[in-house]
Amino acid sequence: MKSIVLQKPEHLVFEEIDNPGKPNPNEALVKVLRIGICGTDIHAFKGRQPFFNYPRILGHELGVEVVETGIAVNHLKAGDKCALEPYFNKTLGQAVRRGKTNCGEEISVFGVHEDGGMRPYFKVDANYLHPSEKLNFDQLALIEPLAIGYHAVQRASPEQDDKILVIGAGPIGMAAAQFAILTNKQVVIMDINRQRLDVCQKHLALKGSLHIDNQDFNYPENLKNIFDGDLPTVIFDATGNPDSMKKTLEFAAHGSKIVFIGLFQGDFIFHDPLFHKKELTLMASRNALGNDFKEIIGLIESGIVNTDFWITHRINFEELPEQFGGLFFGNEHVIKVMVEL
Template sequence: MKAIILQEAGKLIAQVHEMPENLSSHEALVKVHRIGICGTDIHAFKGRQPFFTYPRILGHELGVEVIALGDEVYHLKVGDKCSVEPYFNRTLDQAVRRGKTNCGENISVFGVHEDGGMREYFKIDAKYLHPSLSLSYWQLALIEPLAIGYHAIQRAAPVKEDKILVIGAGPIGLATAQFATLASKEVVVMDINAERLAVCQSKLRIKDTIHLKDQNFPIVDVLRKLFDGDLPTVILDATGNPESMKTTLELAAHGGKIVFIGLYQGDFCFHDPLFHRKELTLMASRNALGRDFKQIIELIENGKINTDFWITHRICFDELPDQFEDLFFGNQFVIKAIVEL
């Protein structure tokens, strides 16, 4: 079977691998049809992904077809189209026992800590497959990145009265904003990229955005104007930028919540008196839960979430090694690029 390997930083190569064999009773053999490219893949290509080793088969945003099933798999059938939940827990540690399968002590992320789905076939524990009767493989490959944003919204648990600010309009910020609009009518997105903010307005129907490069006034004043004199009660920061993360404490309303989705590889410091004076709640959001995948599939099936705008680039599997660098490090406007097998 065909596979693409990130041999070392900056070097994707095509290889031929043996077909997987010997399914265990709880496993499924799947055929890969679509592979989304995410920020983790891009960072790994450039040698900037922490806790990453080479060589590695990338790929964890997947739309797959069930080819064969172990004897003890009952929730799937051959031919099912599925999304893949790529967060594997090798031990039943404390977090996993408490249902936090997104952040287990020994979690292994498919395509990051172990070889992933950038190949024609692979075996997987069937409990990580989430089927849909109506979604396409293109849509199923979007479920995992959408789940990151969905899980962040679940962490914040906003109510309809909340005023929500999403900082960062990359794919994860867009996903977060998309689900924020289901929770509240007052959602503002802030970014330095005017094209991405235009997507928020035209595709997500978010009325108010803040283009940071165009602002001549303090952001607090801009937010108060947009929120009728108030400040956001929920802030979700998807930048991974320490200065942006620090600023959230200044922008949040008293009694507000802040969720950090983006990861900063370093120490993060903030002014404790400001944190205490406002009695803020500060949370991290990592990965997603199995139930998040199921709920997103249901939302798309029921027409609650529009996926039409997400895929801006479609790439043939065999052409990916030659196109990868130009696509992601050229001047193209990419929301989501998906590889087709």
């Protein structure tokens, strides 16, 4: 069968691979119907993705249909529509034993550490499939990026009196904002991309947005203007930009929490007296938990979370290798590209 392989940076090609065959007892054979393209895929394409080796079949934001199940699988049947939880733990390390399946010591992320979903069919441990009778394949492919933002919000546990800033209005920042709003009505999003901010302002119940338009942008004063004289008490940085991440310590209120969702290849260095003076809490947020997937599916099914505005571009599987680069680089209107099979 035909798969799409990233052989090396900026070299995405079709390759023939073997059919997956029948599922083992605990597995399901699934058909891929939708593939969301994410920042991980884009960074891998440009050669900037940590924890990555070439060649690799990309794709971990997936809407799939169950074709066949192994004899030990009881919670799925042929025809079920599912989202994939792509964080596989094949060994029970310390973190996994403590329930932290999102950051196991030997975690293997589908489409990053092992070949992913840019192929018509694959087999997977059925426990990583989350079914829904109500959601369509577009929505199911969005569960994984939504889960990244959801998990970050769970990490911070914002309270009703918190003032929340999300830096980065891409899909992950947008997801964090979308779930932060469910806990708190004081949510502001900030970005250099005005088009993305406009989308967020239109579709999310934000307190406001901030457009960074020059090097002299006065973060504390601009934030105080929109937060009624105060600074943010919870900050989510989804940029993966070291300069942006460093600035969070400068404009966080005393006693605040900062959550880094994005990451970069390098050392993060900050001024320790500033960190201690404000008694800041600094957290990383990686991937998501299986229960996050289940809860998000329930929130969308019940109408509490709307995903209608997420997908801005669509492309056919056959067109992807040739058009991948042009979809993202230099195109500031893209939020989420959905690949259709």
